[in-house]
Amino acid sequence: MQFLFIDKEKICVYKDGKVTEYESNYIKKYREAALISAQNSEWKRRGRTEMLLDEGYFYDNEEVFARIYSVAPSSKEDELIYSFCVNDSSGIYLKYLNDEKELEAHLISSNQVDFTSLFSAKENVLAAVKKGGITSDIAIFSTDSSEYKSVTSGDSLDENPSVDEDGNILFNSYGVARDANNNFLWYSDSEICKLNLRTMYIEEMYAQQGFSFVKPIWHEGKTYCIKRPTEEKSNSNVFLDILMIPVRIAQGIVGFVSAFTSIFSGKPLVSEGKKSNGRSLARNYKKDEQRLLVMNNLIKVDKELERNKKYADYGFIPRSWKLVRLNGENGQDGAETEIFSGVADYCVLEDGTLIFTNGKHLFSFDGEKAKKLLDVDCCIRVSSNAPSKYGIFKIFNEL
Numbered sequence: 009m010q011f012l013f014i015d016k017e018k019i020c021v022y023k024d025g026k027v028t029e030y031e032s033n034y035i036k037k038y039r040e041a042a043l044i045s046a047q048n049s050e051w052k053r054r055g056r057t058e059m060l061l062d063e064g065y066f067y068d069n070e071e072v073f074a075r076i077y078s079v080a081p082s083s084k085e086d087e088l089i090y091s092f093c094v095n096d097s098s099g100i101y102l103k104y105l106n107d108e109k110e111l112e113a114h115l116i117s118s119n120q121v122d123f124t125s126l127f128s129a130k131e132n133v134l135a136a137v138k139k140g141g142i143t144s145d146i147a148i149f150s151t152d153s154s155e156y157k158s159v160t161s162g163d164s165l166d167e168n169p170s171v172d173e174d175g176n177i178l179f180n181s182y183g184v185a186r187d188a189n190n191n192f193l194w195y196s197d198s199e200i201c202k203l204n205l206r207t208m209y210i211e212e213m214y215a216q217q218g219f220s221f222v223k224p225i226w227h228e229g230k231t232y233c234i235k236r237p238t239e240e241k242s243n244s245n246v247f248l249d250i251l252m253i254p255v256r257i258a259q260g261i262v263g264f265v266s267a268f269t270s271i272f273s274g275k276p277l278v279s280e281g282k283k284s285n286g287r288s289l290a291r292n293y294k295k296d297e298q299r300l301l302v303m304n305n306l307i308k309v310d311k312e313l314e315r316n317k318k319y320a321d322y323g324f325i326p327r328s329w330k331l332v333r334l335n336g337e338n339g340q341d342g343a344e345t346e347i348f349s350g351v352a353d354y355c356v357l358e359d360g361t362l363i364f365t366n367g368k369h370l371f372s373f374d375g376e377k378a379k380k381l382l383d384v385d386c387c388i389r390v391s392s393n394a395p396s397k398y399g400i401f402k403i404f405n406e407l
Contacts, residue, residue: 010393011355011363012079012088013370015384019079019090019103021393022370027382033112034101035074038094042072079391080126080133089115089133091123098122100135100149116154125223126391129171130399136167136179142192146179146203159203160210165195165304171398172226177203178213180222180233182304195304197238200224200231200334214334222303226398227356234303234351235344236329300324302352302367302388309367316350321380323366325350331364348378352388358397363390 010023019030072095079090086106092099099117103110116123122138131150137158138144145158146169160166165182172178183196198220200213214221214233224233298309302325309324316322331351332344347362348371354364362373365387371378 009357009361009372011357012081012391012393013363013365013384013387014076014079014090014389015387017074017076019076019088021088021105022381023393025381028105030103030105030110032074032076032090032092032101033103033110034099035076035092035094038074039072076389077122077124078126078135078389080128081391081393081395082128083131083395089126089128091126091135093122100126100133114154116149116156125168127168127170128395130395130397132399134169134171134177136169138165138167143184146177159205159208165198166201168223170223170225171396172202173398175205175398177205178224178226178231179203180220180224182220195238198222200233223353225354225356227360231334232347232354232356232362233332233334234329234354235332236303236305236326300367300386300388303329313368319350321366321369321371323350323352323368325352325366331362347373353390355390355392357392358394363392365390 010021013020013022015029017032017035019032021028021030074094075092077091077093077098079088082089082102086104088103088105090101090103092101097117097119098121100115100123102113102115104112120139122141122144124136124138124144127134131152133149135147135149135156136144137147137156142165143163144165144167146160146166147156147158149156159177160179160181163184163186165184166179167181169177169179179201180198181201182198185193185196187193197215197217199215200221202211202213203209204211213224213231218238219235220238221233221235224231300307300309307324307326312324312326313322316324316327319327327349329351330344330349331347331354333347335343335345348364350366351364352367354362356362360375363381364371364373365384367384367386367388369383370381370387370390372381373379
């Protein structure tokens with residue numbers, strides 16, 4: 009058994025129980041350059057630099073934000089493709105696994121768009137190209153060049169492309185709601201769509217009010233996806249919320265006055281009872297506000313871990329996120345078979361085995377039962393280790 013996954017910023021290859029980890033050379037060198045820049049200018053702003061140098065997240069006057077979006081197999085066994093972002097830039101790189109220096113080849117990069125979910129289909133790679141942080145199109149890349157062709161468009165968030173046996177592209181699509189001034193409000197339910205590349209006709213395959221269906225994958229006549237509520241149910245107490253209104257108003261006023269005082273006097277309204285340096289404050293803030301963007305949802309990691317701890321091998325993904333197999337059409341009742349709860353991402357191997365993650369553990373499913381494979385720190389992306397046997401390259405050349 010072999011597959012790929014991302015654990016924090018590590019690109020990992022799982023093979024028969026053994027995990028080999030790789031770093032993104034681009035992100036590594038970017039951070040090294042940022043650290044040198046910070047050290048060279050440390051005398052100018054010692055307080056700010058001290059707070060961030062220890063974390064390794066400093067670049068001039070800003071923190072270095074980096075994330076590996078997705079990983080996918082290449083047409084060669086000793087290579088893989090991954091997409092990432094570093095601050096305001098995004099790119100797709102080819103990594104050579106058997107090279108001692110872990111060399112990488114640049115495929116494409118941009119400061120205007122983000123290259124997110126990847127899928128390998130023979131000679132081509134599919135990706136979601138995100139524009140302006142709100143909408144995205146499905147695009148087809150040729151690994152022989154840095155060019156791509158967008159095959160969807162419009163005011164929607166199209167992502168997680170894959171290919172079926174007929175060379176059609178499956179993907180999920182969120183509608184975008186905007187106000188009268190064209191400002192973004194929210195995403196509507198995500199539906200599963202199929203794009204026929206011969207006719208360029210997009211067909212809605214599966215949708216259900218109140219639920220979002222994401223990442224469709226077709227394999228041997230079966231379509232899988234993740235089903236989740238578009239809005240999570242709230243466990244709040246209405247009467248308690250009403251009683252707390254005056255308290256929250258008072259907290260807001262005190263917070264505003266404290267911020268105003270800090271800005272113009274340089275001192276807090278109320279002094280701390282215990283001195284704390286910048287590094288510990290930064291760590292505490294990160295720990296208290298540990299949130300993670302998964303499938304366009306902001307997950308409160310600690311809160312979900314606490315909520316799920318009564319289950320075996322729990323993770324930080326809400327239990328309402330289900331890995332399902334679709335049996336019917338258009339969201340009919342009873343049209344899905346539930347496989348596992350609390351799933352962040354999954355893939356299908358060549359033999360039909362499902363690999364999925366709940367953020368803290370990786371599992372396999374052989375059609376009868378789920379088996380835990382290993383523990384991870386933070387995994388929200390997995391991928392098969394071989395390109396799909398269903399290709400679109402002949403159609404791509406005709407576009």
